[in-house]
Amino acid sequence: MGKMNMKKNIAIIGGGPAGLMAAEKLSAGGVSVTVYDAMPSVGRKFLMAGSHGGLNLTHSEELNSFLTRYRAATPHMDAAISSFPPQALIDWCHGLGQETFIGTSGRVFPVVKQSKNLLRAWLKRLEEQGVRFAPRHRWTGWNEQGELAFETPDGEVCAKPDATLLALGGASWPRTGSNGAWVDILSRENVALAPLEPSNCGFIVPWSPYFSGRFAGQPLKPVTLTVDGKTLQGELMITDKGIEGSVVYALSGVLREQLHANGKAIVHVDLRHGLSCETLVKHLQAPRKAQSFSTYLRKAGGLSAVAIGLLREMTPPESLPINDIEKLAKLIKALPLTLTATAPMARAISTAGGVRFDALDEHFMLRDKAGVFVAGEMLDWDAPTGGYLLQGCFSTGVAAAQGIAKYLRE
Numbered sequence: 136m137g138k139m140n141m142k143k144n145i146a147i148i149g150g151g152p153a154g155l156m157a158a159e160k161l162s163a164g165g166v167s168v169t170v171y172d173a174m175p176s177v178g179r180k181f182l183m184a185g186s187h188g189g190l191n192l193t194h195s196e197e198l199n200s201f202l203t204r205y206r207a208a209t210p211h212m213d214a215a216i217s218s219f220p221p222q223a224l225i226d227w228c229h230g231l232g233q234e235t236f237i238g239t240s241g242r243v244f245p246v247v248k249q250s251k252n253l254l255r256a257w258l259k260r261l262e263e264q265g266v267r268f269a270p271r272h273r274w275t276g277w278n279e280q281g282e283l284a285f286e287t288p289d290g291e292v293c294a295k296p297d298a299t300l301l302a303l304g305g306a307s308w309p310r311t312g313s314n315g316a317w318v319d320i321l322s323r324e325n326v327a328l329a330p331l332e333p334s335n336c337g338f339i340v341p342w343s344p345y346f347s348g349r350f351a352g353q354p355l356k357p358v359t360l361t362v363d364g365k366t367l368q369g370e371l372m373i374t375d376k377g378i379e380g381s382v383v384y385a386l387s388g389v390l391r392e393q394l395h396a397n398g399k400a401i402v403h404v405d406l407r408h409g410l411s412c413e414t415l416v417k418h419l420q421a422p423r424k425a426q427s428f429s430t431y432l433r434k435a436g437g438l439s440a441v442a443i444g445l446l447r448e449m450t451p452p453e454s455l456p457i458n459d460i461e462k463l464a465k466l467i468k469a470l471p472l473t474l475t476a477t478a479p480m481a482r483a484i485s486t487a488g489g490v491r492f493d494a495l496d497e498h499f500m501l502r503d504k505a506g507v508f509v510a511g512e513m514l515d516w517d518a519p520t521g522g523y524l525l526q527g528c529f530s531t532g533v534a535a536a537q538g539i540a541k542y543l544r545e
């Protein structure tokens with residue numbers, strides 16, 4: 136990004152990965168940048184992302200297959216991700232003194248798995264580049280003069296920048312600051328929005344009080360889930376109201392579509408991962424003797440207590456094929472589980488929906504609001520966990536910064 140007129144002022148609202156990346160690129164180009172955030176400090180969700188099993192920055196898979204992870208939004212994300220691809224993000228991380236490694240699943244993490252050091256080094260760089268931070272500035276929209284209006288502890292503050300980037304995030308984990316309140320502001324301005332929905336989220340299963348009391352908090356791992364012919368392996372966690380976990384998150388897009396279409400979603404759970412149905416039948420042929428059915432399933436079938444509990448929970452006693460081993464094995468290998476809703480947004484990893492791509496030009500500027508750009512999770516794209524979320528935020532942050540630079544030049 137070439138040097139630009141020092142007098143140009145850019146307001147970036149939202150200090151998450153998308154906003155901060157845009158701030159870095161624009162300030163490096165010599166523009167005066169202020170990052171406004173409602174919270175007392177920036178990057179709270181980024182810090183949280185690093186606290187749950189490590190910061191999964193991006194994924195090492197080949198770019199073409201990487202891009203397919205954005206499903207319907209792939210055509211809109213392609214240019215941004217191709218011009219700031221996973222390797223550029225990894226190099227950026229190294230440039231901030233944080234080495235990375237590729238995990239067994241191809242996911243890329245900083246060696247220091249929390250985000251703290253990376254964020255600290257990043258904020259230092261931004262300050263050195265002259266980025267100003269305005270914490271405790273809650274954006275409430277545009278006033279009658281077309282200025283940005285912020286609620287602060289000292290009353291209302293207004294700003295009239297040369298360009299604005301909205302990088303306000305989704306609506307999950309609202310205590311990190313991303314509460315989706317911008318939906319009302321942008322609806323008032325007639326910006327086309329797709330409804331926000333939880334993504335990479337848990338789902339509700341109406342458990343019996345006995346089952347949730349006995350098994351909530353217990354994992355089924357490894358487990359294989361199949362939805363609509365799509366089969367994935369990973370960890371499933373029983374919660375007091377349903378299921379969550381990596382494999383559930385990864386299938387959340389398809390499951391949400393089923394819920395929309397049918398009012399329920401059905402997932403088939405393989406309770407005896409790693410064993411073919413035929414082998415399981417052979418194991419189950421072991422004489423049951425005086426064992427209880429559960430003991431028999433545990434000893435002959437090799438099922439865990441939670442797997443047995445789930446089998447019993449989902450199958451009325453009269454329908455359990457106790458004496459038909461082939462039928463029993465089939466049920467164990469593909470137990471249908473009915474999900475009735477998504478778990479609440481506040482607990483989701485991310486949100487689908489947001490500012491629709493047809494409201495934007497190819498530089499991420501709102502077609503009907505010249506000089507106002509949008510980046511990050513508040514855009515209408517969705518992706519599974521695996522580093523695709525952060526990569527999407529960083530890449531659209533870079534693309535919007537390039538769009539702003541171009542807008543200022545012209």
Ligand SMILES: Cc1cc2nc3c(=O)[nH]c(=O)nc-3n(C[C@H](O)[C@H](O)[C@H](O)COP(=O)(O)OP(=O)(O)OC[C@H]3O[C@@H](n4cnc5c(N)ncnc54)[C@H](O)[C@@H]3O)c2cc1C
Pocket residue numbers: 148149150151152153154171172173174177178179180181183184185187189190191192193272273274275302303304305307308311312313314315316317483484485510511512513520521522523524525526528
């Ligand atoms: C538990 C958890 C773990 C995760 N782990 C990973 C992971 O390992 N890998 C991965 O790729 N992704 C992960 N994610 C997702 C990832 O963190 C988000 O997709 C990403 O942070 C979104 O970046 P963003 O810049 O769009 O918005 P955010 O990071 O949400 O930042 C938005 C900012 O806008 C501010 N803001 C909101 N409204 C206003 C307002 N009205 N006025 C002023 N400021 C406002 C907020 O305070 C916030 O600072 C995880 C998410 C969660 C919740």
